[in-house]
Amino acid sequence: MKSKVLNNSKTFFKKLTSNQIIIPLLALLFLIVFNLIRDPGFFEIKVVTNTSGHTVWNGNLMSIIDFGSELAILTIGMTFVTAASGGQDISIGATAAIAGSIIARILTGADGRAPQGMEGSLILAFLVAVLACVLCGAFNGTLVAYFKIPPMVATLILFTAGRSIASWINENRNISIVDDKFMIIGGFIPGIPIPTPFFIAVLCMIITALVLKFTTLGLYTQAVGINENSSRLNGINPKFIKLLTFMILGLGAAVAGLIKVSRTGTCNYAGLCKDIEMDAILAVALGGNALGGGKFNLKASILGAYIIQFLTTTLLAMEVPSTALPAYKAVVVIILVVFSSPVVREKMNKLSAYIKVKTAKNVGKEGEN
Amino acid sequence: MSKKTSLQTENKEMKAKASEKTLEKKPNKAAELWNMFKTKATATDTSFLLTITIVVFFVMYLLAIIFIGKGFTNAQTLLDMIGSNAGLIIVAVGMSVVMINGGIDISVGGVVSLVAMACADYLDHKGGNIFGAILIALGIGLAYGLVQGYLVAYLNIQPFIISLAGMFFARGMTTIISSQSFNVEHAAFVALKDTRIVVPFLGHYSKNGKFIPGEVEIGALIALFVVILFFYILKWTSIGRSFYAIGGNQQSALMLGINVKRTRFTAHMLCSFLAGVGGFVYFMHYGSGSALNASGMEMDAIASSIIGGTMLTGGVGNIIGTLFGVLSLSTIKKIVNTVGLGDAWWTGITVAAMLCIFLIVQSVVVGRKKK
Numbered sequence: 085m086k087s088k089v090l091n092n093s094k095t096f097f098k099k100l101t102s103n104q105i106i107i108p109l110l111a112l113l114f115l116i117v118f119n120l121i122r123d124p125g126f127f128e129i130k131v132v133t134n135t136s137g138h139t140v141w142n143g144n145l146m147s148i149i150d151f152g153s154e155l156a157i158l159t160i161g162m163t164f165v166t167a168a169s170g171g172q173d174i175s176i177g178a179t180a181a182i183a184g185s186i187i188a189r190i191l192t193g194a195d196g197r198a199p200q201g202m203e204g205s206l207i208l209a210f211l212v213a214v215l216a217c218v219l220c221g222a223f224n225g226t227l228v229a230y231f232k233i234p235p236m237v238a239t240l241i242l243f244t245a246g247r248s249i250a251s252w253i254n255e256n257r258n259i260s261i262v263d264d265k266f267m268i269i270g271g272f273i274p275g276i277p278i279p280t281p282f283f284i285a286v287l288c289m290i291i292t293a294l295v296l297k298f299t300t301l302g303l304y305t306q307a308v309g310i311n312e313n314s315s316r317l318n319g320i321n322p323k324f325i326k327l328l329t330f331m332i333l334g335l336g337a338a339v340a341g342l343i344k345v346s347r348t349g350t351c352n353y354a355g356l357c358k359d360i361e362m363d364a365i366l367a368v369a370l371g372g373n374a375l376g377g378g379k380f381n382l383k384a385s386i387l388g389a390y391i392i393q394f395l396t397t398t399l400l401a402m403e404v405p406s407t408a409l410p411a412y413k414a415v416v417v418i419i420l421v422v423f424s425s426p427v428v429r430e431k432m433n434k435l436s437a438y439i440k441v442k443t444a445k446n447v448g449k450e451g452e453n
Numbered sequence: 454m455s456k457k458t459s460l461q462t463e464n465k466e467m468k469a470k471a472s473e474k475t476l477e478k479k480p481n482k483a484a485e486l487w488n489m490f491k492t493k494a495t496a497t498d499t500s501f502l503l504t505i506t507i508v509v510f511f512v513m514y515l516l517a518i519i520f521i522g523k524g525f526t527n528a529q530t531l532l533d534m535i536g537s538n539a540g541l542i543i544v545a546v547g548m549s550v551v552m553i554n555g556g557i558d559i560s561v562g563g564v565v566s567l568v569a570m571a572c573a574d575y576l577d578h579k580g581g582n583i584f585g586a587i588l589i590a591l592g593i594g595l596a597y598g599l600v601q602g603y604l605v606a607y608l609n610i611q612p613f614i615i616s617l618a619g620m621f622f623a624r625g626m627t628t629i630i631s632s633q634s635f636n637v638e639h640a641a642f643v644a645l646k647d648t649r650i651v652v653p654f655l656g657h658y659s660k661n662g663k664f665i666p667g668e669v670e671i672g673a674l675i676a677l678f679v680v681i682l683f684f685y686i687l688k689w690t691s692i693g694r695s696f697y698a699i700g701g702n703q704q705s706a707l708m709l710g711i712n713v714k715r716t717r718f719t720a721h722m723l724c725s726f727l728a729g730v731g732g733f734v735y736f737m738h739y740g741s742g743s744a745l746n747a748s749g750m751e752m753d754a755i756a757s758s759i760i761g762g763t764m765l766t767g768g769v770g771n772i773i774g775t776l777f778g779v780l781s782l783s784t785i786k787k788i789v790n791t792v793g794l795g796d797a798w799w800t801g802i803t804v805a806a807m808l809c810i811f812l813i814v815q816s817v818v819v820g821r822k823k824k
Binding site: 231232233237240243362408410411412414418427 | 613617619622625632801805806808813
């Protein structure tokens with residue numbers, strides 16, 4: 085009877101540890117405890133009136149779900165790309181900058197004098213931005229799928245050229261858009277105290293969930309990532325699947341660019357979505373997904389994205405300058421990658437097995453005594 | 454058993470000696486060498502890609518002479534080009550070594566920026582001397598090489614992820630040291646920076662018929678030395694040949710008895726160390742500390758290596774090609790600037806376009822070979 089209970093608890097524990105989502109959950113727990121010890125006021129939510137006169141909630145938690153949203157949207161696409169092609173797209177920040185630049189250009193009309201109201205149609209601007217970003221994704225995808233160039237090198241092209249293209253679109257003018265309706269996307273809907281980007285992110289998640297539920301995209305992506313050749317023999321077109329994942333990521337980059345431009349009301353080519361590719365890769369890794377492709381878990385990735393934003397907010401609250409953030413995150417990436425590397429895992433397993441054997445021996449000896 | 458092997462080795466030595474003798478006996482050595490070269494040229498991708506690179510460079514240079522004018526016919530222009538790109542040449546050589554070995558390192562730009570900032574801060578704010586600055590530069594390079602090489606080679610982590618993290622770490626550390634841009638006014642350093650070495654024979658006549666000798670920066674000499682050294686290492690030493698072997702096929706290299714892990718470690722070590730050296734040379738040319746230093750340099754280095762005929766898949770490449778790759782890249786940048794596309798963004802777009810074209814060419818070459 086006693087052993088049965090023990091076994092049950094063991095299987096439950098095993099189930100929990102073998103589940104991917106345990107890694108981000110542990111990280112979340114660690115961050116929450118760390119912040120509680122450091123400054124209990126970190127989680128406080130204040131009710132304030134913002135500049136446009138709405139009553140909104142304000143605080144670190146709100147800024148996490150606000151700023152984490154575009155990261156979550158990009159992470160969805162990044163998870164697909166990682167799973168299918170076994171590499172990451174490092175051009176998403178630049179692609180989002182292109183989207184922002186196009187939106188700013190169309191909204192303010194041909195000549196950008198600052199500050200301006202909204203002149204063009206928002207839907208048209210967004211659609212053109214989506215088209216451009218999907219084209220960028222298709223460019224990356226073509227290089228990866230049809231020319232067999234490693235994803236990170238292929239996307240390195242847009243990583244450097246993207247911001248140049250973005251500043252070229254607006255002839256390097258810094259455009260600012262002042263319009264209450266436009267600001268809703270990156271700000272608050274009147275009467276609702278939660279930031280709009282969060283709702284956009286939730287919408288994206290619901291759409292992705294529906295797509296995964298009613299199509300075979302998820303299965304095909306994983307099949308291509310696990311073994312390209314066998315998936316081809318099973319009648320899947322691996323090249324097309326890879327291309328498709330890059331295009332989905334491009335779509336996400338367009339949405340992220342829209343949110344970013346709307347939040348600040350300006351389009352800054354060098355700074356828009358800067359270093360977000362690092363955060364997105366980090367989110368995918370933190371979600372416990374293999375960076376070498378194969379199986380993926382979207383829920384864990386999205387949770388990972390919000391945890392990365394949690395980390396950023398924590399670092400900012402500790403008065404780390406924003407330009408120095410990448411250094412800290414790089415350390416986190418390296419630690420994560422080292423612990424998920426097969427070599428280290430094997431050694432850890434050996435170590436735990438060794439400890440188990442030793443304790444078992446000790447227990448046996450005690451029993452004899 | 455041991456006797457047998459010793460006998461075998463003796464046998465082999467005898468055979469080798471015999472073959473040497475037969476070689477010596479042959480009268481027309483030049484013809485044989487030429488034949489060997491010909492068969493090699495048709496057989497390997499290295500020579501094919503190298504030929505493309507050199508042809509591209511000469512076409513570029515001709516274009517530059519047509520578009521920019523007579524300035525490009527001066528030897529001094531070429532010397533200046535090598536001088537201002539000395540840092541990039543050194544970094545690109547390191548990149549080529551890693552890429553021949555089948556890896557990649559995108560942290561080099563960050564390392565260069567970090568080295569420049571650390572040296573500038575040390576010389577200007579901490580009152581250090583040049584010797585210390587050189588030690589700092591080499592130390593940063595070595596430390597980067599140790600960590601990245603260990604993680605890549607012994608823990609078997611994808612080099613791209615590690616070096617991406619390394620890049621962000623270096624960029625972050627640069628701004629932690631100082632977020633301002635400043636010019637170094639350390640007297641001894643400025644003297645070193647302005648030192649020019651006269652090159653005999655390579656001069657030109659000014660308008661009034663006066664002969665101006667060619668001058669070259671110290672950095673350019675270091676860069677050329679590094680190119681020659683690594684050309685030698687890759688071509689005629691065992692470690693250099695193992696780089697090619699591992700890049701070509703890791704499994705068969707292992708079966709040949711090459712220590713794959715240690716060799717990969719060495720390759721990453723060399724690349725980061727050269728990034729440190731290149732960082733100091735870069736610093737010697739520009740003489741400033743800034744967070745914007747060497748932005749996009751990793752891209753330039755990768756692009757130069759690829760234009761120079763180094764294959765991303767590993768196993769194919771040439772250091773001389775890399776030198777020509779850097780020169781082609783800087784020539785096209787100059788052309789783009791003078792044609793009237795002077796805006797900053799055109800340079801980035803051109804480099805990316807060139808990289809894209811060469812990547813596709815390589816991919817086609819590989820595809821052709823497989824068929």
